Amino acid sequence: MRLPPGFKRLLKLAVRPRAVEQDVDDELRFHLELRAEKLQREGLSPAEARETAQREFGDVERVRAECVRLGHERAAEMKRSLFLDALAQDLRYALRTLRKAPAFALVAILTLALGIGSTTALFSVVRGVLLKPLPFPAPERVMRLWQASPALSSPRVSLSQNDLDDWKARQQSFSDIGAWWHVENMSGVDLSGLGDPEELSATYVTDGFFSTLGMAPQLGRAMLSEEHQAGHDAVVVVSHEAWTRRFGADPSLVGRTLTLDGEPHTVVGVMPPSFTFPSEKMDVWLPLSRINERSIPRTRFNRFLNAVGRLKPGVTVEAARLELGGIARQLAEAYPESNAQYGAITVLPLHEAITGDVRTALLVVLGAVGFLLLIACANVANLQLARATLRDRELAVRAALGAGPGRLVRQLLTESLVLAGLGGGLGVALAVWGTEALVGLSLKQLPRLREVQVDGEVLAFAAAATVLTGLLFGLLPALRASTTQLEAVLKAGGRGTVGGRGARLRGLLVVAEVAIAVVLATGAGLATRSLASMLSEDPGFRAEGAAVVSFSVPPPKRERLREYLAEVLEQVRALPGVESAAMVKTLPLENVGEDLGFSRPDHPEDEANPPHMSMMHVSTDYFRTLGIPLLGGRVHEPTDTQDTPLVLVVNQTFARRFFPGEDVVGKSIKLGTTELTIVGMVGDVRQAGLAEPVPPLAYLHLQQSPRGAMNLVVRGQGALLPLAASARQAIWSVDPSQTISRITTLEQVTAEAVTRPRLLAMMLGLFAVLGLALAAVGIYGVLAYTVSQRQRELGVRLALGAQPADVLRLVLKSGMALAGAGVAMGAVGALGLSRVMGSILYGVAPHDPLTFGAVTALLLAVALLACLIPARRAMRVDPAVTLRGE
Amino acid sequence: MADTSLELVQGTLDVLILKSLSWGALHGYAVAEAIGERSGQVLKVEEGALYPALHRLEKRGLLEAEWGLSENNRRAKFYKLTSAGRAHLRAEAQTWTRYAAAVSRILEAA
Numbered sequence: 003m004r005l006p007p008g009f010k011r012l013l014k015l016a017v018r019p020r021a022v023e024q025d026v027d028d029e030l031r032f033h034l035e036l037r038a039e040k041l042q043r044e045g046l047s048p049a050e051a052r053e054t055a056q057r058e059f060g061d062v063e064r065v066r067a068e069c070v071r072l073g074h075e076r077a078a079e080m081k082r083s084l085f086l087d088a089l090a091q092d093l094r095y096a097l098r099t100l101r102k103a104p105a106f107a108l109v110a111i112l113t114l115a116l117g118i119g120s121t122t123a124l125f126s127v128v129r130g131v132l133l134k135p136l137p138f139p140a141p142e143r144v145m146r147l148w149q150a151s152p153a154l155s156s157p158r159v160s161l162s163q164n165d166l167d168d169w170k171a172r173q174q175s176f177s178d179i180g181a182w183w184h185v186e187n188m189s190g191v192d193l194s195g196l197g198d199p200e201e202l203s204a205t206y207v208t209d210g211f212f213s214t215l216g217m218a219p220q221l222g223r224a225m226l227s228e229e230h231q232a233g234h235d236a237v238v239v240v241s242h243e244a245w246t247r248r249f250g251a252d253p254s255l256v257g258r259t260l261t262l263d264g265e266p267h268t269v270v271g272v273m274p275p276s277f278t279f280p281s282e283k284m285d286v287w288l289p290l291s292r293i294n295e296r297s298i299p300r301t302r303f304n305r306f307l308n309a310v311g312r313l314k315p316g317v318t319v320e321a322a323r324l325e326l327g328g329i330a331r332q333l334a335e336a337y338p339e340s341n342a343q344y345g346a347i348t349v350l351p352l353h354e355a356i357t358g359d360v361r362t363a364l365l366v367v368l369g370a371v372g373f374l375l376l377i378a379c380a381n382v383a384n385l386q387l388a389r390a391t392l393r394d395r396e397l398a399v400r401a402a403l404g405a406g407p408g409r410l411v412r413q414l415l416t417e418s419l420v421l422a423g424l425g426g427g428l429g430v431a432l433a434v435w436g437t438e439a440l441v442g443l444s445l446k447q448l449p450r451l452r453e454v455q456v457d458g459e460v461l462a463f464a465a466a467a468t469v470l471t472g473l474l475f476g477l478l479p480a481l482r483a484s485t486t487q488l489e490a491v492l493k494a495g496g497r498g499t500v501g502g503r504g505a506r507l508r509g510l511l512v513v514a515e516v517a518i519a520v521v522l523a524t525g526a527g528l529a530t531r532s533l534a535s536m537l538s539e540d541p542g543f544r545a546e547g548a549a550v551v552s553f554s555v556p557p558p559k560r561e562r563l564r565e566y567l568a569e570v571l572e573q574v575r576a577l578p579g580v581e582s583a584a585m586v587k588t589l590p591l592e593n594v595g596e597d598l599g600f601s602r603p604d605h606p607e608d609e610a611n612p613p614h615m616s617m618m619h620v621s622t623d624y625f626r627t628l629g630i631p632l633l634g635g636r637v638h639e640p641t642d643t644q645d646t647p648l649v650l651v652v653n654q655t656f657a658r659r660f661f662p663g664e665d666v667v668g669k670s671i672k673l674g675t676t677e678l679t680i681v682g683m684v685g686d687v688r689q690a691g692l693a694e695p696v697p698p699l700a701y702l703h704l705q706q707s708p709r710g711a712m713n714l715v716v717r718g719q720g721a722l723l724p725l726a727a728s729a730r731q732a733i734w735s736v737d738p739s740q741t742i743s744r745i746t747t748l749e750q751v752t753a754e755a756v757t758r759p760r761l762l763a764m765m766l767g768l769f770a771v772l773g774l775a776l777a778a779v780g781i782y783g784v785l786a787y788t789v790s791q792r793q794r795e796l797g798v799r800l801a802l803g804a805q806p807a808d809v810l811r812l813v814l815k816s817g818m819a820l821a822g823a824g825v826a827m828g829a830v831g832a833l834g835l836s837r838v839m840g841s842i843l844y845g846v847a848p849h850d851p852l853t854f855g856a857v858t859a860l861l862l863a864v865a866l867l868a869c870l871i872p873a874r875r876a877m878r879v880d881p882a883v884t885l886r887g888e
Numbered sequence: 889m890a891d892t893s894l895e896l897v898q899g900t901l902d903v904l905i906l907k908s909l910s911w912g913a914l915h916g917y918a919v920a921e922a923i924g925e926r927s928g929q930v931l932k933v934e935e936g937a938l939y940p941a942l943h944r945l946e947k948r949g950l951l952e953a954e955w956g957l958s959e960n961n962r963r964a965k966f967y968k969l970t971s972a973g974r975a976h977l978r979a980e981a982q983t984w985t986r987y988a989a990a991v992s993r994i995l996e997a998a
Contacts, residue, residue: 076943
């Protein structure tokens with residue numbers, strides 16, 4: 003390849019500083035010679051004269067070095083100022099040129115702003131969620147630990163406290179292991195005796211929790227080991243957020259006593275603002291021993307703890323996995339009834355564990371937006387090329403006036419960089435706004451969203467994207483300009499381009515644009531189809547027309563929980579406009595119930611391998627209120643009370659899995675030694691999420707097994723939020739100090755269950771539409787330009803007897819050939835993308851023929867539309883006018 | 889000769905160079921000669937300090953230099969004042985005159 007002229011000039015510059023030394027030597031020699039000659043004239047011999055001149059001068063070497071240094075500095079300064087002068091000149095010229103073509107400049111700048119802005123916004127999200135390390139010391143050594151059950155094919159099962167203690171006692175790989183229990187919206191504590199009662203979001207932690215994460219409080223201290231012992235006075239660690247919000251950042255909070263759930267807790271520490279683990283919204287951390295005493299029995303069956311461990315330096319993840327796996331197998335042998343199926347463990351870096359399930363989706367969207375930026379580049383390059391062809395004459399004149407090819411390349415590159423800079427500036431504004439919008443849209447749906455912000459790093463990314471973009475779309479036109487035969491242009495009188503190189507380049511760019519648009523549209527199509535098939539799943543209940551009020555009864559008040567819950571229900575049902583009301587511990591789509599192993603009296607094999615189900619706690623009227631159909635037997639009745647035998651209503655999956663081919667109604671199961679009779683069967687409800695399989699569920703009557711944390715579901719006439727507000731009033735009429743944790747509607751709960759796939763489909767869709775529009779503009783631009791160039795040829799053809807239809811066909815053919823090539827290339831790329839997306843799709847094959855077919859048709863249709871306008875103009879070329887112009 | 893000549897006071901060299909060049913372009917040797925002559929051989933320029941001073945002034949943009957032919961037809965580097973150099977000379981000369989007057993007033997009063 004021929005070296006671009008600019009490089010040669012650079013090489014020459016690099017050689018020149020040698021001249022500084024030469025000049026200084028010449029200058030000093032001249033001086034010494036004159037001095038010596040003078041001394042000679044005064045009567046000294048030539049040798050004496052030279053010597054005296056040297057001596058009087060002093061240290062020639064030192065002077066020389068000093069002058070050379072000054073000379074070099076001056077040369078460098080001059081080079082810099084020359085460069086800046088030329089740059090300023092280029093910039094002024096570029097701005098003037100752009101001002102002369104405002105339409106072009108506007109389209110280009112907007113296109114680039116869109117590309118750079120959306121890429122930057124997405125990058126800020128990806129960086130915050132995926133790239134930034136967790137805010138702990140040496141975060142790469144913090145591991146998330148689970149039990150794994152190959153038999154149940156569940157790799158991530160929580161730990162029982164006994165297992166955790168055994169692990170901690172036997173392992174060598176971790177410097178510390180800690181665990182916590184926290185359920186979003188459910189594990190709260192009531193703060194009272196200090197203004198309005200408030201429910202605080204709480205996490206119960208074991209000894210080692212803070213030290214494993216490597217975090218120390220900013221005020222006070224973390225919990226001591228003895229404070230985790232049962233029976234110790236209660237202590238609490240407060241989050242920075244709660245400290246500032248609720249306690250006015252009062253430094254004397256440490257040491258004070260707070261009343262939590264009616265019991266005094268001493269504040270021992272306040273965490274720094276960066277520490278919000280395990281949830282973005284954290285108020286207090288309490289010792290796990292506090293909750294153990296009250297409600298969680300300490301058995302190996304009770305797997306509820308989330309564990310983290312800090313790897314010792316030098317220990318690999320694999321070694322830790324092997325060691326803990328060994329311990330898990332020992333435990334499985336020692337306690338077969340509870341641990342037989344948990345002889346394996348899963349170790350994952352905490353960062354991966356947190357971000358794992360959004361990683362693919364985020365990267366797909368980032369890829370999509372990168373493609374969009376590429377299309378934007380191709381389009382602006384196309385515009386530039388078209389303009390450059392029109393500007394051939396101007397460039398030729400400038401070259402004739404003495405501007406070297408390097409100078410012209412630089413001028414054109416400056417122009418594209420100015421465009422990119424303006425687009426990038428606007429893009430950053432767009433990114434700041436877009437990042438906020440993204441964060442707002444995906445609140446709660448993305449982990450670590452607090453880390454997302456437009457900061458120096460993101461701005462550096464935007465700057466890099468801008469420069470790269472400018473070079474990307476500027477280079478092609480600039481190189482083309484530097485190699486155009488200028489004399490030929492001048493001779494042609496500026497009537498147009500010489501040769502087909504520009505046209506070929508622009509054709510290639512359009513093919514690439516169409517190909518990328520196909521990839522984008524395929525991604526969006528797949529995401530939309532996936533969302534649609536998710537939404538078309540029958541959730542098993544009727545979401546519309548029901549309000550939800552969530553609350554949690556604090557333990558001190560749980561002594562008369564049955565009566566309390568019954569009273570609340572009674573009050574709510576008496577409200578005007580209420581059709582039915584019921585309570586459930588865990589709402590559909592939000593989570594499954596409590597995981598329990600059970601046995602069937604007529605199935606002795608259960609002893610060794612007890613089947614598992616999910617236990618739900620519901621009030622009477624639950625199935626009617628949610629619109630869940632009763633398929634056999636009966637539902638819970640008010641006559642089922644704590645004094646009557648325990649009864650269960652099970653779902654279809656339960657019946658099908660555990661009593662296949664039998665009538666499940668009338669059967670009984672055993673939980674430990676307690677026997678429960680199945681009295682009814684109801685339809686399946688998507689408890690774990692719309693895209694998740696339905697687990698076997700058994701519903702127990704609240705009056706027979708009351709629970710403190712509740713969702714009150716109210717179905718009634720009229721607007722839902724007023725209904726919910728009056729339901730809340732009804733709750734308060736029973737107990738004015740009851741805290742309410744949320745008010746929402748069942749439809750909202752359903753909508754939130756698909757927020758993530760909806761977000762993905764929406765973003766990919768948006769980028770695909772933009773990409774499609776840009777590709778259409780690209781095709782249109784190329785054809786419109788070609789037609790205007792070929793006007794004369796078309797006129798001649800028409801004059802020689804060609805029909806307008808022939809001309810139409812000619813133009814359409816050349817346009818659709820480009821589009822066709824692009825679609826074919828894009829389809830291949832889309833196949834690659836769909837494989838990446840496979841893991842986040844639901845109910846649609848990655849190579850879904852419908853999506854691929856639709857995208858192909860859509861792209862070809864858009865291309866056809868883009869071709870039609872220039873083609874019609876070509877048809878209307880008047881041969882007489884054209885020929886007269888000759 | 890040595891007992892009648894004075895070493896230049898620090899900072900004086902620059903202003904003398906500028907002054908010497910205010911009548912026209914000179915090469916370094918000629919600058920040294922000019923200062924000597926115009927001071928009646930009282931001030932003696934240390935040649936070793938002259939050239940760094942010239943280069944420093946050139947770097948500061950007070951002088952500019954180009955290569956030309958000397959009176960005896962040899963290649964020499966000629967310095968001349970820039971307009972910035974001329975302005976600088978005016979300001980420095982004023983300061984110097986006031987300074988010298990003040991010093992001599994004190995000395996004469998004694």
